[in-house]
Amino acid sequence: MNKSSKLRVLMVPSDCSSKAMNPYQILLSQSLVAQGINLENWPYYEGKFPIFKAAVARKKYFDVVHIHWIYCYFVGENRYLYFLSCIRFILDVLITRLAGLKIVWTVHDYISHDIKFPGLQLWTRRQLVKLVDRIICLNKMTLETIATEYKFNPTKATFIPHGHYRDVYQKPVDSAEARKELNLPESGKVYLNLGLLRPYKGIENLLQVWQDNQDIFAGDTLLIVGKPWDEDYAKKLQELAAGMEGVIIYPQFVENDKLHLYFSAAN
Incomplete structure (x- = not known):
């Protein structure tokens, strides 16, 4: 446990800016803080081992790293460079966990959209589920499908329904x-x-x-x-x-x- 009495969570990568096209993480962050969670959002994902640097190297004493969309960690115009970025991401998560932090991953997509090497990303996701402590699925109907495709025990996953956006948009009109x-x-x-x-x-x-x-x-x-x-x-x-x-x-x-x-x- 960290030096604070509150559970301290680092959310990566995070887009909670005023220009965010999807307010999902903003609303999630607000709800977690309302529940007494000490939360920090970290938007940066470039460079070497960005998760480890954000969670450990800055000495902020986090308990949990909550990973969301992972597509931004994968780069490379050819298969070799893309695979290297996959390896770098897995090592980043591994050394973060070895530092003593719990890792939670929310699966937003089965595979990222519009990518060149879906097979490599699927392989990476199968490695990631071995490293994380818990997996969150937003759709109960897809939990078993994802467990089968990613090859993990469904008991490792938790179903948490996607939150609503009613407080973000104005009320309907005629x-x-x-x-x-x-x-x-x-x-x-x-x-x-x-x-x-x-x-x-x-x-x-x-x-x-x-x-x-x-x-x-x-x-x-x-x-x-x-x-x-x-x-x-x-x-x-x-x-x-x-x-x-x-x-x-x-x-x-x-x-x-x-x-x-x-x-x-x-x-």
Whole structure:
């Protein structure tokens, strides 16, 4: 136990800045502090052994290191360099644990999205589960699947439901008011796809389904909103949607104070 009477937790890597696109870690941190946890968020993940340096070398006396998304630790344009970054990450976690700290890992994704070497990352995740003390799964339905794929005993994992964002976004408004604010059609249903526009999400398939079922969706609107992966991908989606009835694409990031309008407008 550390020199403080409170449990001291280091959360890595952490994005709790005011510009964070996902407020998950901000809300989690606030809730843990409210429960009496002494918490520090550490956003840095570059350099040699960043977890060990944050947790041990600074002599802050942490009890637990809580690891979240791990994709940022893996770099390299070729398989060799990528594998070296995987080894470096595993060594970082190992020496941190050997220093006497408990390690907890929340699994946010089965495999990071849009990566070149998914096999190497899966191998790394299988090594990581051997080193951590506890694993947190946010979805009860996927716990056994992840345990099978990562090859660990399910009893090592704990299911903790993903928290809500109700206190982050404004309250819903009348649908007609929201549609007017967003310049959307007053009639028909609005089908909303909101979030980062990235290739792995299959938005092209969504557009194809919409196109192939115009008899069902006649008079309705498909609204696709979010920050695109890059300009080329945004252009690709807009070209696919060109000429399709009822498709509206807003390739832009939506601020938190506007999100409630999109949810209110949709059916």
